[in-house]
Amino acid sequence: MLSIKNLHASVADKPILKGLTLEVPAGEVHAIMGPNGAGKSTLSYVLTGRQGYEVTEGSATLNGEDLLALEANERAAKGVFLSFQYPLEIPGVPALTFIRTAMNAQRKARGEDEIAAPAFLKLARETAASLKIDFEMLKRSLNVGFSGGEKKRMEIFQMAMLSPRFLILDETDSGLDIDALKIVSAGVNAMRSPERGMLVITHYQRLLDYIKPDRVHVLSAGRIVASGGPELAHELEAEGYDKYVQVAA
Amino acid sequence: MSLSTALKTGDVALLPSRRDENWRWTDLRALIRELPASAAAESVSDVGPFAAIGGEEQVWVNGHARDASQITVEAGEVVTAQVRFISTRPSGNTARLGVRVRPGGRLVLLESYEAPADAAISAVDLDIEVQDGGRMERIVLAADQAQSITVSTAEVTLGAGAVYAQTLLTTGARRQRVETRVAHPGAGTSVRLDGAYLLADQRHADLTTIVTHGGVDGTTSQMTKGVVRDQGRGVFQGRIVVEPGADRTDARMGHHALILSDRAEVDAKPELLIFADDVQCAHGNTVGALDEEAIFYAMQRGMSVDQARAMLTTAFVGEVIDRIEHDGAREIARDWVTRQLDGAGE
Numbered sequence: 122m123l124s125i126k127n128l129h130a131s132v133a134d135k136p137i138l139k140g141l142t143l144e145v146p147a148g149e150v151h152a153i154m155g156p157n158g159a160g161k162s163t164l165s166y167v168l169t170g171r172q173g174y175e176v177t178e179g180s181a182t183l184n185g186e187d188l189l190a191l192e193a194n195e196r197a198a199k200g201v202f203l204s205f206q207y208p209l210e211i212p213g214v215p216a217l218t219f220i221r222t223a224m225n226a227q228r229k230a231r232g233e234d235e236i237a238a239p240a241f242l243k244l245a246r247e248t249a250a251s252l253k254i255d256f257e258m259l260k261r262s263l264n265v266g267f268s269g270g271e272k273k274r275m276e277i278f279q280m281a282m283l284s285p286r287f288l289i290l291d292e293t294d295s296g297l298d299i300d301a302l303k304i305v306s307a308g309v310n311a312m313r314s315p316e317r318g319m320l321v322i323t324h325y326q327r328l329l330d331y332i333k334p335d336r337v338h339v340l341s342a343g344r345i346v347a348s349g350g351p352e353l354a355h356e357l358e359a360e361g362y363d364k365y366v367q368v369a370a
Numbered sequence: 371m372s373l374s375t376a377l378k379t380g381d382v383a384l385l386p387s388r389r390d391e392n393w394r395w396t397d398l399r400a401l402i403r404e405l406p407a408s409a410a411a412e413s414v415s416d417v418g419p420f421a422a423i424g425g426e427e428q429v430w431v432n433g434h435a436r437d438a439s440q441i442t443v444e445a446g447e448v449v450t451a452q453v454r455f456i457s458t459r460p461s462g463n464t465a466r467l468g469v470r471v472r473p474g475g476r477l478v479l480l481e482s483y484e485a486p487a488d489a490a491i492s493a494v495d496l497d498i499e500v501q502d503g504g505r506m507e508r509i510v511l512a513a514d515q516a517q518s519i520t521v522s523t524a525e526v527t528l529g530a531g532a533v534y535a536q537t538l539l540t541t542g543a544r545r546q547r548v549e550t551r552v553a554h555p556g557a558g559t560s561v562r563l564d565g566a567y568l569l570a571d572q573r574h575a576d577l578t579t580i581v582t583h584g585g586v587d588g589t590t591s592q593m594t595k596g597v598v599r600d601q602g603r604g605v606f607q608g609r610i611v612v613e614p615g616a617d618r619t620d621a622r623m624g625h626h627a628l629i630l631s632d633r634a635e636v637d638a639k640p641e642l643l644i645f646a647d648d649v650q651c652a653h654g655n656t657v658g659a660l661d662e663e664a665i666f667y668a669m670q671r672g673m674s675v676d677q678a679r680a681m682l683t684t685a686f687v688g689e690v691i692d693r694i695e696h697d698g699a700r701e702i703a704r705d706w707v708t709r710q711l712d713g714a715g716e
Contacts (some may be wrong), residue, residue, distance in 0.1 A: 170669075171666050181604055192675070193666060194669040194674050194678075197669065197671055205667065209661075209666075210686065211664060211682070212685060212686075213685025213689060214681060214682075219668070219681075222673060223671035223673055226672040226674065262685075269674065279671065283672070
């Protein structure tokens, strides 16, 4: 599924990722943990094609297709979805309009027909109900005036609507209280499937109690410095990142 | 000094120039070497942008009034009127329209500037009076030729308890000024002055407003938005004067512009001149680029960069459109704006 080899990337000529290698097979959930400044968010932006993130070496492919050569929207159409750490507010664009425009753009890019309005609304109603989102909220400008928890729930709603092949969750637990965390995690877990891979980026182990990873990787100073099973997350929670920071240095 | 006086006399020395502070961003004297002669009236076959709404229609072609040049709404009457100022020839022309809404009357004025074929120099003067308790909503669509030079000036006089609302939408011209001067009596009268300019290529538009609050208890709300690309140039001059004794005035002015290219320009001069003590006045003015983070967010969901920009730009202008009260006019305005923003490309 997702295959990253020796990835080097810079922001404003400053190297952030320095030879990152990672394989996430279909059907698995991998967690990336690491201290602040390790390059966690940079990895999510490099994979999704944000401007200003320059790849200087290495490769990233999804099912063998080169992601790095594609525009951000082309990667989205291939099925790469990023749940943002800080979802944007889009004044004047109702959430439903935003998602429908995005969905149809993806469909068009894949050579599929646009979704019909009744089918779209039915899907939206069902998905909103499963995430305990008030349908009326979807008629309001996307994320404008929403709380941190509501914004994260909207990210998961968009994810469920767009049904991507590969999910990247960037610090999805930040700003969530325990109830919101449970709802969001249930939404993510509902998307686990043998065809789908997930990369869960987080600073804390807490999220991984709800979204159980198959593998945990420690990212420090732009490289994966340790990998293990779910127990690695507990070890990090108990002992901190200090020894990995030293390893990387 | 004004364009209409210059056109009537043929004297270019009477054109407004940069030496006049109010015209420094819309210099006509330096632009116009010679004033063209007027052209004859012609019949026009096509319909105006508000045709679907219906109502009475008054048409000026090359400055010649086909119908009466006065609209009067009697007390208690409800009227929808379309006025179309059309230039069909490269010529100089002037037109004048008087509008009177008597006490308690209601008028929706749908005004369009159309230049289907050739560019012209035109000056339009409107004298608008809304008497006590009257209501008027004016919606202006200015679709000029790129080489046109147009000045439209409205003098608005309001009675006690009147409601006056206007929305100006323009794609600019070689030089274009739409000016509104409002004599605001206070006295529970409410004024809304909105506008949007959508400029591409080398087009210019100048939205100038002067509101003078002369009495207590008046409200004014203004929202102007601009989208400027290529080498377009937008000008916003908004002045609100609160005269001595015009207490409890509530006046709010907002002007926000998006600049979508390095060579586009926006000049803004919001002014609040307050000579009364007990007032609530505020203005906000921003000029900036589209939010790159928001563009990436939309692209990450699958939209192309052009689609993302068009969506964000349309939403930005949408705030002005949403404030149009007349349902039919609002949707026509929305379609028009969407077409302009989609068609302009990147």
